[in-house]
Amino acid sequence: MLLNSGNKTAIQYGSETITYHQLFAHIRHFASLYFIEHGQRAVVFSENRPGYIYAFYSIWKHQGVAIPVDFMATAAEVGYILKDSQPEVIFCSEKTKKVMQEAIAIAGISSKLFIIEEHESKEAANADGFEMPEPTLENTAVIIYTSGTTGSPKGVMLSYRNLMQNVKAVSDHIQIYNKDSRVLVLLPLHHIFPLMGTMIIPLKIGGMLAISPSMASEDLMATLQNNKITIIIGVPRLFAAIRKGVMDKVNKSFVARTLFAVAKKMNSKAFSKKVFGTVHKKLGGAVENLVSGGAALDPAVGQDFQTLGFEVLEGYGMTEAAPMISFTRPGHVRIGSPGEAMPGTDIRIVDGEITAAGENIMQGYYNRPEETAEVLKDGWLFTGDLGYLDEQGYLFITGRKKEIIILSNGKNVNPTELEEVLLASPMVRDCGVFALNDQLQLMIIPEMEAFSTTDPSAIEDEIRTKLIEPFNKSVSAYKRIMRFYVTEQELPRTRLGKLQRFKLASMVEIVAVEETLQEEITDPVFLMIADYLVKEKGRKVMPYHHIEIDLGLDSLDKVSFQSYLQQTFGVSPDPAEMAEYKNINALSEWVRENKTRMEESLVNWKDILQEKVSLKLPDTWITGQIALWFSRAFLSLYFRYKTTGLEKIPDGPCIIAPNHQSFIDGMFVASYLRFGQAKRTYFYAKEKHIRRPWIKFLANRNNIIIMDLNRNLKESIQKMAEVLKSNKNIIIFPEGTRTFNGGLGEFKKTFAILSSELNVPIVPVSIKGAFEALPRGSFFPKPWKKITVEFLDPVYPGQMSYEALAAQVKKQIQVTL
Template sequence: MVNKDFPNKAAIITKDSVITYHQLGGHIHQYSQFIGKREIKKIAIFSENRPEWIYAFYAAWENGCIAVPVDFMASVDDVAYIINDCRPEIIFGSAGTKDSLDKIQQKLSYQPEIQIFDEVNLPAFTDADHWEGPSDRETTAVIIYTSGTTGSPKGVMLSFKNLDANITAVTKEVAIYNPDRQVLLLLPLHHVFPLVGSMVVPLHIGATAVMSPSMQTADLMETFKKNQVAIMIGVPRLYELMFKGISTKINSSIVARTLFAIVRRFHSKKLSRKVFKKVHDGLGGHLEIMVAGGAALNKEVGQFWKDLGFEILEGFGMTEAAPMITFTRPGRLRIGSPGEALPSMRIEIRDGEIVAKGPNVMQGYYNRPEETAEVIKDGWLHTGDLGYIDKKGYLFITGRKKEIIVLSNGKNINPLELEYKLEKASDCIREAGVFIKNEQLHALIVPNFQLLSEKEIKDVDAYFRNEVFPPFNQEQSSYKRIMQFTIVRDDLPRTRLGKMQRFKLAELVEKPKPGAKKVDQLDMPEYLAVKSFLESQVDIDIAPNQHIEFDIALDSLGKISLIDYIEQTFGVAIEEKQLIQFPSLKHMAEYIRDKKQWIKEGTANWSEALKEKVEVKLPKTWFTQNILKGFFKGLFSIYFKMQSKGVENVPETGPYIIAPNHQSFFDGLFVAILLKRNIMHNTYFYAKRKHVKNFILRFLANTNNVIVMDTDRDLKESIQKLAEVLKQGKNIIIFPEGTRTTNGAIGEFKKTFAILSTELNVPVIPVAIDGAFKAMPQGSKLPKAGTKISVTFLPAILPQDHTADTLADAVQAAILETMPN
């Protein structure tokens, strides 16, 4: 089964090694000798992808044994169930699964031989005769347990004949594989899709399988960069994640958007690859074919990769078909269809269900003749999927037979249809799952937390309840309307290849009773360290399932402190945008665990950060500043009843920080028009880049002492730039609340200004603005004429004997004392 024609060619490439076909054969023979000629019928492999996994797998075949791949991330109970069901005599594991195997052994009804790859004592490496495979191709080759979209897994028995049918299909009938194309080995090999597509087929024809250390972006990009991967075997979720990253970059540039529109119109693969050469180079420069399987590929995602010049091939199948039933022919892509039947297969639609017949249909479920008879009838495999075949022979899938929701009034609902519509209804929905609960349609929503943060949405439930579901339901038939929804932090339960496990959705709706205490169940050093730091910053109990922003309500400065703490303690650099993408602290801790360089005590150190030299180009002050200042001063004195006090408290020379409360859109102007010309000339505002988008606003900013900063991308750098302005002897105006008040009351004062003051020994001048909210509350388009507005400049507060916290409190208290009750 392993090719013998290219002994010196690379068979497997890992991050650290190249294994030739000669070496591969020798290693397989080592494991084969280790297994020996004992009375062994089945060998299980419970390990992450690694070369030894492949050696043991082929060695099982060489010894006439059935291979039983087991998901290395499955629960102890699930693995124990599988092992007890098929009773392999030997289980190969790894150092990473050893602890789980110890627990699994306690749940087994017999005592198999456990061998750990890292500890196994193999015979010496010797040249071996090439094994051609069994003479009887009807012999069972593997038992692969389904991941369970509806319940407990079943062992699918596949013969060598079943596997041969798929090998022939993709190498001769729909020839996408050849010995010159490297194939990415990325997905876990316990599933038949990557087992056949990224291991069995490449090694059978003499191609090279390139093994990525993990699915993390850094590992994946490094694997592409160092090799010449031409074929990528992946699941739709992986292609969706890659799509989001690349499409975001394209959409952020008007030039890239225009070029993408052009190549989409021309439908030329050659043009697309030339125009978007940078994208192709980022994926190694050799990637031609993307194969998607395991679940349905999103139409938009498929079209995107096609437009970029990749051959995106989608297939339909199941473990019971080893695995392919239909496949897309190169150059004949139909977006939304997983292609046409394999040449050796026949497919039909019976009562809406897709049924298939051919040489790749399984032998049956291990020890389950009754369940086998339910899905194989007269040689036809009943897939359980619903669909139709168009006039040209393309298959289209519309849903799962078992997933169709039947309401008490007899109406049938396809949840996939509603989930697709929901994910399109709001870009703040990352994932949706629909099921029936208490005779009502219920939706689980996994939000896009980064986008919610960018939109400054604080009450997530209220947003979806008031802004998303009313217009969505209005467009649906009455019986298809979502009546209840639940926000969840974690990804929805899916199989390892992306199929939703709908039977588990209801479990996620169960919430702890009001008042129930949250219990930490995560005994991970990285999590405990982050938990301890956060509890020193905020006055709440921290739990693993909480989100950094929406549960813990950590503000931007708090996030920066956490980022610095993580970098100092673990050597892991995280950007603020990345921080809020973690669905929970548990996910963040796992990321830190995987990336950490060290573990040591660390605290946020603003003193060191503000000592760093940062280049700041101050905008030039044009003569128009005085004209505009005079214009608005005259306009406001006519339009409002303006009063001012304490202007004499503003020193002639700086540096210092002017800190007003924030009531309206005009607050900056209310302060600026009262400052003397020479003071105003040396006083700078700052504005968020997202608020200064068009040419006119950028021009006004560059000519009127406004420094534009990207606080969403890098708050720490923005604070360093403000510090640099103060170091140059200039003054800055900062609104400590960060945003305008929504109800007229003074909000919490953020510590940014106080940190700058205490670290640089710069005084703070509090400014009390009253009446501006009444004149122009949030949402109003025009201010109310004749409103009484007062601006009071208070005596400077010096930072000596203050911490950043106490200084922020002191400035807020001074302003509150000035405001009328």
Template structure:
């Protein structure tokens, strides 16, 4: 039986609410058909999408699925080098982009060997004669639905192949928990090239028949306006965002001794209903309808979670990764333990092996695109080795205690491969003999061992200023924004390494 991927029960209901106009489910289905007609070639196997969040992004995604092609979302803030790498790795026949991305195209084409056909959203002609798509869903749920690139431990991103079954396992889990229902509006805020918002903010609401409010950008003013202009009941964000919200709200509360005392009392007694009444203004600042704050991508600060939960929000921190599409555990409404990422997804089995969290079930990826060896290292006998450390309590709630693998997770949820940046730094300037990259005070920090002979030959006396102006600044200009080095330290001896030459 074919699964219905876009709900057809509410044709006149708003599917997408945007600053440029509302789009009903009927209009959405017509636009999917219109875009699908652009991809009728039998040779189309993959469609890359390089754009900021917008309705056309969604049309393209489902149009690709309709034509049995695999959408390949690309970070719209990625550097040309990173975009070119993805194009060369998976060879999409099409590249759909927005006009805003056109400025990056010449450099991408210069760095990429593969030359897909480019389609600009703004240049696609309207066609009012198109009827609603008749596509309901895939014929084979085991087929690859999407390829999402994520940082790996080998120095370059890997394409995670997720099947329709992988996605449906996640969609069904949150629908069955009654978080996503037709009457509850959801916001798209995070970039859709991440699997977390792709499944949670886009696919699940459209599957169940909910309305989606699309924030026009990731600016705080646009976020607050989107809350104010709509009735958002479910919001997906990264822990860093929730922490910024918390700091702003808490600073205002701390200015009033009475409010500060009331907050202490509410959190101490865990009287959530009272907290919601006392701090109703906080709820109104989010539009007055927000119930579920879903956090993913990195660890949620316990203090932040305790605060929002205490004043009446259901803040829900899940655990997962792209390779699990994305959830491994998530909290159920009414069964939230602050500090825990919840219990296993239905149908998923979790074990702790030598401290590492491993998971097995129908939500686990098919594998890495064209990377059988890396796939075998990550998925063993069906078990996904997450690289994260943790434990399960007696009720099956998962608690994360640390990370086994080297990937750096920034506070905004972005994954950074330090080996990749270290290699690029060392090749960027002859003044660098060795480089190590780490996370320090929530910022990327480079530890650099300079080449003394180069500095002497070039009469460089103020080394700190020279490295800042001649190395770090131009290096940062050429990498994706979240990969930029924000601090650096010059050292006088070689970096410590293991016997296998890995940085300690």
């Protein structure tokens, strides 16, 4: 199962080159660490790295059975596999050691544990005279654990014959692989698809594999370009991400869009490769085949790659078929179909269900004879998928007969398994897991007795924090609930009580909720992260949103997000750890505290405020003067009104910052300004209050800047900055909203940021009596109330922080109240 090609490169890992001779030497070293009997089992639990390959083949050197395990699995999940398989030896990495040690304790086994890094980099013994044994084809080679219908994973036993059938199919019969193939290793090797496609097959025929150090775009691009990759093996989610990056650039250019349309019409691979040569070079310039498997490829993705001059060879299969059942032949791509039956494999449709037979079909499920009998009947594998064969023998998938949910990243999820855990909570009366928009979602009926002391409006938050978040921390990333819905309706079930899962998605009410960013969110780190997530997820981002439960970031999204954080802030939180943060605001705080770049080399508020925005300051009409006269007369007659301290307003630009007691505070502050002061003093008004044409007409002629704080806070703040840079004044209420009790509320930092970065003073203004005259909920002010407005000494920013500056202004107002 492993060809020794001497000094030819076998593995490239970053800058590290391992020849076939060195590979054999490393395998010899790993094999020397332990001894197992023929047929005994050994586990490999690690992220992709050269040592993974050394450990795996050392098991085969002993003619043992290799069990690769998902390196992101939880201790409970690994513990189940260990208890079921009883391995003699376990290999893990430093990164997975803690989880493995917990899993060993859970399983109660005493296997030998080896840390890969402790042996991976050691000088390997000489490989002279070392040979891999020729396997007996009927012997079990690997056991791959996959989700089952019983709620616990099943071990799929694959023989060397099963594996060799796939090797021969894509190297002898369909010549995808050859000795000159250079294959990208990106997907985790515990899954049979990348295990075969990116490790076993290329090493069996003498090809080369290049391991990407991570799934981050920088590592991926560097691996592709430095190694002139010829075969990219991926799941649909990967190809969708690559296509999105390319198409975003195409759609920005009229010329590129035109060329793309022409290429699509011509349907010429040669023309497309010439026109989109830059795209091909970006992927290394040598890619011959893109191979997609693990889940169905979006036909639009396949079509766009074809227009760009690539063929995406899609396959269909499952772990039980090692893994391929059908595959597309080069030059014969049919968009929407995963191709024809693999050489040596027969496909039949039985009552609409796809069945397959051939030497690639598994031996059975480990220790599960009854479940094996359910899917293997007279040598035919009943896949649980529905489909048909057309007249040319092309297979088309139409649906799933089984309950297992297949996500676009190739992961299989048993919803029953998740429901059993959730239903054990006293908070849950009933629930159902389903997939919508390629995300796991949950419909939940709460057990109201558990919320007897909870405010009804807080039930959803309590479910989020006490049920969903802890649950998501306890399972692998791909099993996490990305969104949940609380309902009082009974879930759809048959008369026998079986959940009709396919009806759950139709219960989701599409409610248009206007989500708004609050004024107080002025932290540039949060704003930049939110802006990135808005573009990626196509929805507004709130500080309290969770990256998974609310925004639905999956593992590939989080890798992209990790890359963004690295480039922008110089921090790189592990994607698996991102979900540990309670919400986006908490993650932003961590980034702000640990960032190494933004302030020095990227973006800060000074840069933001210096950006040019389109703003024409409103002309001051005579109506402004008339309004001042009218308001003075009204205030003098209706209230016992007094204004002091106008002389403290400086001649240059300044921020006038009053406390906020009533909805006519603006009138109280501005009415007694001298005409020269009033003419150069501007208010801002929220766009939602200025929508009527006649109001907008007056606003544009009476020193009112219209801003959409909800939709574009950054631009709104920039507009305020433009007012100050134009040597004008602006009135900003630091509290952002009226007081509830007459006292001072929290002072937001927007005004302090403007003052500090533009070096303009702040004039605090104390308003007293307005709350008593016009409290919240009142429509008409009470007459003859005493109102005093006092302009206080200016506060200059100096070297104060935003927080200190805001606190100083608040303090000056506080002592007057």
